[in-house]
Amino acid sequence: MTSRRRWPLVTAAAIGVALVLAPVVFQMFTRAPEGGTMIKGFKPYMTTETIATFRGDLAVIGSASHEVTALQGRIPRTDPGIATFQQRWPGIDADMSAMLSTMAANLGHYQGVAALPPFVLFPWFFVLPGIFVVALAVLGLRAPPQSTRTSRLRIALAVLGVGIIAAPAIFQMFTRAPGGSKMINAFRPLMTTAKVTKIQGYFLTIGDGEGELRLDVVPQLTAAAVPASELDAITTFTDQWPTIASTMAPMIGAMSDNVGNYDAVKALPPFWLFPWFFVVPGLLVAVLAVFSRPSRRLGIAPAARAESVGFTLQGASP
C-alpha cells in the first residue's frame, strides 16, 4: 500500500493562490492598462524618424536665434517676446536635445516593451495559471493516491509549472523586461508634472518669439531694406513654425497625458523582476508536482508492512 505526500500539493495550491492574488496586490488590473496606454501614446514619437525631425526643428529654431543675434544691432526695437526667446533658447535647446537623446537611447527598449503582449493582459498571465495550479492541486489532493487520475493530475501540474517557466522565454521577457526597466528609469526626470509644465513654457516662449519675428521683425527689417538672404534662417523658422508646432504640441500633449500612466507603471514592481515572477513559481510548482508522487515508504499500514515482511522472509527461507 502506498500514501501520498500532501504538503507538496498544499504548497502548490498556495503558490497558485499567490499567483492569483499578485495582480490584486500590485494593482495590476488598473496599472497595467495605464502602462499600455502610455506605450501607445508614445508610439508616434519613439521612432528614429520622429526624433530626427525634432532635432531638425531644433536646428531650424537655433539657426533663427543665431540670425537674430547677428541682426541685433539692426532690429529697430527689441520685442519682449524675442528678448525672452533669445535669452532662454540656449537652455531650451540643451534641455530638449537631452530629452531627444534620452528618447533615442531608449528606442530599442521601447520597441522591446511595445512588442510584449498587450499590457491589459498582464494580470491575467498571473491569474489564469494561478487558477489552474490551484485547481490541479486541489483535485490531486482529493483523488485516490494510487489512481491513474492522480498520476495524470500530477503530470498536468508539472507541465503547467514548466509552461509557467517557459512563458517569459517565449515572450522574450528576459531581454525586453530589463530594457523596460531601463527605459522607465531613464524617463523618470521627464515624466513629471513639473517637467511637462516647463516644456509647455518652452512652447510658449518659442511661439511668442516666432510670432514677433514673423509679425514685427521681418516686416520692419524688410522695410529697412535688409536683404532677404540675411533673414533666411528667420523666415525658414517662421515658415516652418506651424509644422513644427503641429508636431511639438502633440508631443507635449502625449507627455502631459501620460504623467499619470507613467506613475502607475513606476508603481509596479521593477520590470526586470517580471520574468522571475513566472520562473520561480513555475519551477516550484513543477518540483512540487514531482514531489507529490505517492511514497512507498511513508504511510504504509502496519498490517501491510507485516505481510510484506512475512512474504520476504518466506521467500528467503530454504
Place this chain on the structure above:
Amino acid sequence: MTRSATAAIAALALALVVLASCSSNAKSSSGTTLAGLFTIEAGSCAAGSPSGSYFEMVQSGGTVSTGPFVSNPDSTCTNQAITPLSPGSDGGLRAGSYQPEPATPFAAKGNSAAASVIEPQAFFAVSFGVSTNPTDPQTGHHVPAPTVTEAGDQLHADLSAWSVSWNGQQFNQGAPKPAAVGSAATGTYDATSGAYTLQWTSLIKGGPFNGFTGIWHLVGTVQHS
C-alpha cells in the same frame, strides 16, 4: 358633456401642451430657456481695454484674476493676452441645437476648419475654431446642445459642448465640463434690446495645454428662433 366633446377638449389641451413645449422660450421652474442664435459681437481692443467677444488663457498654476496669461503673438491687441473673437458663418452660437465641426476638422497646417460659431482665430500661427457636437471630440462624452436659461436679467448656460480645435488637437472648453463637472457659464440679458453677455472659465484637461484655463467672454444679441 358628450364623449366627443370631452375628446375634443382633451385634444385641445394636448395641442396647447405641445405648443408650449415647442415654444422657443420655454418657461421652466428655474427660468426661461432661450433658444435661437446668440450673435457674437466681434472683439476689439481699439479703446485700450477689450470690448466685444474675446478669449484669454491662464497658464498652468496661474489664477483667473492675476494670470500669468498666455500671450498670443497673433493677437491684434496691444495686450496680447486678449485674443478678439469674430462671428463665424452662422453669426454666433446656436442655443438648442449643435453646430458640429466638419467631417475633416482641420485644414492645412493644423488650422481649424470649424468656422460656424466663430471665425477661426490665429493662435501661435495656427487658427483655432469652435464647434458644438453631440459627442465631445476630446473626451468622447455625450454632451447636451448649448442651453441658455434666463432668470430675471441673469443668464445661466450649459455650454459643455463648446469644443475648440487647434493644431490637430481637440480641447473641450465647455462650462460645465462634460459629465457636469464644474460651473456653468453665466451672464446678463436685456429682454428689451436682446443684448446679452456670457462668460465662463474652463480648465483644459489633457493635451499640450493641460492645466491651462480658458476664459471666454461673449457679447452680442439674442435672435430668438
